[in-house]
Amino acid sequence: MSRPDGARTTAELDAVIEQTLRDSELEHEHPRPGAWVVDLPGTKKLKTVCGLIVGEHSLRVEAFVCRQPDENREQLWTYLLQHNARMYGVAYSIDGVGDVYLTGRLPHAAVTSDELDRILGAVLSYADDHFNTMLEIGFGTSIRREWEWRVKRGESLRNLEAFAAFADPTRGA
Template structure:
């Protein structure tokens, strides 16, 4: 007997009750928008299968520089994280991924996992950008200053640029 209909109903109700913006593009698949501060939005995929739930969220594209430093930073954080961990795909893009057994899928656990994804993607986003894209950030900052352009969407990196 398939557990998919039961899991799907549970996930749908949990997302609705949490008042999250989400899509249900196919059976067993959900795309949830998690609003952030540093990373304005993280789209989190929930994929249901006979044995449980897979969760995956894109965090940032492959770094332009300092790849080994970023990978080290991500691996060090994995040891302290709940429910998901950082991973990279074949292109080097950074994701948060995790799995739950079917028996562990509850509304409370879905809420906890989505909160973890939001926290790890949002709280660490600027640090990941500083490590992997520092030269580009500093170059963009200097170009904008030289031309008198707005620095509004780079303000989070002011201390980083000054330290450099």
């Protein structure tokens, strides 16, 4: 039963979240009432872990995207902020050490199966679509060093292929 102020109970919201995650066949955990951890499978970022936390008036959505950049912090922050203006339901943010997250809030009344599907899709899309660019900006030197090291040792470059255009000196810049 909804409360008179329009806010819904944790149990009501948990039921909507659980049904949505089951219908979407997403791996998830429910460690306690009002708390969900969802694995969103991607292609560039193989998995984005998204937390859904029921608060008193809203559902908080939070997903780790990447650790703090090694270099070009201002360039990465600019890139992320420019994307925020065009994003749906969540925005890029950083924590106290500079790790990158996607965060958002939904009022209780907006927590429906369709809206959860849209928000989780947005989280997955933004984390996955921009991941390689974020790594190139914030970790380019490390990626180039790793590429060189693997080439010298004859190691596989398979999981670095997405960065070949800028990491492989034989391809020309």
